[in-house]
């Protein structure tokens with residue numbers, strides 16, 4: 285991998301990191317609203333018709349948060365690998381991961397062959 289390619293992937297990862305962090309911030313706002321609505325509802329009426337909707341909203345948002353958290357961790361790993369020079373090298377077999385694969389999935393740590401075997 286050339287320094288220019290590495291730089292391109294680093295920029296791409298940093299942008300994805302910013303996007304994932306944006307989803308975190310958005311999540312915090314929504315959760316604060318849901319919590320406020322929930323405590324208000326339970327104080328007024330236990331059988332509030334908004335109840336199930338809130339729960340659904342909550343679990344959907346939790347799933348989004350879990351995804352964003354995994355994504356952030358993957359991105360941080362990839363950025364660390366760029367720093368230590370192991371980026372683009374398969375963690376399993378040590379072969380180069382193709383640029384086409386990294387373009388599609390910049391956080392990939394396995395080459396396409398190992399990724400298939402891991403499944």
Ligand SMILES: [Zn+2]
Nearest residue numbers: 374377395398
């Ligand atoms: Zn491999």
